[in-house]
Amino acid sequence: VLIAQEVTREHVLGKNAVVIDVLRATSTIGTALKNGCTAVFPVVSPEEAFEKAGTFDKGSCILGGERGGIKVPGFDTGNSPLEYSSDAVTGRSLVMTTTNGTLAINNSSAAKHLFLASLLNASAVAKALLKLPEDVMLVCSGTEGIFTIEDAYCAGMIAHILKTEGKAQLTDMAEACRIIYEMYLGRPLDLLYLATHGQKLNRIGFADDVVYCSQTDLLDVVPVYENGRITKL
Amino acid sequence: VLIAQEVTREHVLGKNAVVIDVLRATSTIGTALKNGCTAVFPVVSPEEAFEKAGTFDKGSCILGGERGGIKVPGFDTGNSPLEYSSDAVTGRSLVMTTTNGTLAINNSSAAKHLFLASLLNASAVAKALLKLPEDVMLVCSGTEGIFTIEDAYCAGMIAHILKTEGKAQLTDMAEACRIIYEMYLGRPLDLLYLATHGQKLNRIGFADDVVYCSQTDLLDVVPVYENGRITKL
Numbered sequence: 001v002l003i004a005q006e007v008t009r010e011h012v013l014g015k016n017a018v019v020i021d022v023l024r025a026t027s028t029i030g031t032a033l034k035n036g037c038t039a040v041f042p043v044v045s046p047e048e049a050f051e052k053a054g055t056f057d058k059g060s061c062i063l064g065g066e067r068g069g070i071k072v073p074g075f076d077t078g079n080s081p082l083e084y085s086s087d088a089v090t091g092r093s094l095v096m097t098t099t100n101g102t103l104a105i106n107n108s109s110a111a112k113h114l115f116l117a118s119l120l121n122a123s124a125v126a127k128a129l130l131k132l133p134e135d136v137m138l139v140c141s142g143t144e145g146i147f148t149i150e151d152a153y154c155a156g157m158i159a160h161i162l163k164t165e166g167k168a169q170l171t172d173m174a175e176a177c178r179i180i181y182e183m184y185l186g187r188p189l190d191l192l193y194l195a196t197h198g199q200k201l202n203r204i205g206f207a208d209d210v211v212y213c214s215q216t217d218l219l220d221v222v223p224v225y226e227n228g229r230i231t232k233l
Numbered sequence: 234v235l236i237a238q239e240v241t242r243e244h245v246l247g248k249n250a251v252v253i254d255v256l257r258a259t260s261t262i263g264t265a266l267k268n269g270c271t272a273v274f275p276v277v278s279p280e281e282a283f284e285k286a287g288t289f290d291k292g293s294c295i296l297g298g299e300r301g302g303i304k305v306p307g308f309d310t311g312n313s314p315l316e317y318s319s320d321a322v323t324g325r326s327l328v329m330t331t332t333n334g335t336l337a338i339n340n341s342s343a344a345k346h347l348f349l350a351s352l353l354n355a356s357a358v359a360k361a362l363l364k365l366p367e368d369v370m371l372v373c374s375g376t377e378g379i380f381t382i383e384d385a386y387c388a389g390m391i392a393h394i395l396k397t398e399g400k401a402q403l404t405d406m407a408e409a410c411r412i413i414y415e416m417y418l419g420r421p422l423d424l425l426y427l428a429t430h431g432q433k434l435n436r437i438g439f440a441d442d443v444v445y446c447s448q449t450d451l452l453d454v455v456p457v458y459e460n461g462r463i464t465k466l
Contacts, residue, residue: 196404
């Protein structure tokens, strides 16, 4: 388990990696793919996002993402999973940039398989990992380089499944995440309300997002990143 | 809460810092001071330790520390707290170098007040912090840059006291440590046996050290670092 900013090519080479950004990038991307979005293109900056979106036919692509939690000016959508309904995304591509999640994805892109997890699909991702022989690096996106407890909880849920069903050896950090998961077992929303970033989202008008993102195993979808694009496994 | 290698001058400036290395540097230093050692001089390398020790009168100084958990060749003592009895240390200075603990101390030396904590004296250190107005940075020494769960547990114990008695606001990382503390409340030895470094010490012949270091609040001593030396507050 590492924070996004700590991850280097060497950390993930030859391993499988899972990028976690519960609030909200990986919850949003999982929801968009579930609702019929054909592929998500994660980019690091808004400038890059405009450029990338320009390469698609008009109407076939949505431009989404945030800075400071708020939709980037000129974008179609922000980083709220509730914006990515079937009506909005079916048959379309999504070009996306978020403060922490897309950075974590780019820093982890040298992994053998790179999955995206949130509470919405943690068990589905764990199940996919159990079928693969490689070691696993869980990458918590965090908030601007700072550890966030909601990503640790999600990492702990995946570590718990890998340990109990796959006999994985956990590092101290993975074990710590597992303990956080165990302490808040069945109470994910309490954990999101304890989290600094959950409190911030509540303050700036995204209380519904926090509730939505707390739904454990709502989605049976495994987003996988390969060659610059995220699709369903 | 940060890991030793992450700490910079900016992180601790104007704050109070607590360096934690449960297995074993801060347990050992606390024990030595309790048993009558006059001052501990933490240095980063064995070379620097030999040099520093040369500045003392013969017999007035002990040279202690480890690399890879084992006593440095030519040193008087290793990093086992059980070596630092009253007979060994009373009235003497101690020049010390350890892989992680002394690095954490040096990286945190710009703090307003810099204390050293282990499970042996966590409550004594928390009590001293409660009397001071500054924010607190808890520095987990870890093992070669890697998070260790025993230091997180100790940080969680201090965070718990600061939150409940001092109404401190905890970061997500401090809250995570507090949850680990809560989960293993009253079972510190179980936690040390879960810890990767506790298991290693058991394997290389230091099982007694692990048991000794698990004793919560055995010592009523607050080691404080100032100008290159650690003394009792």
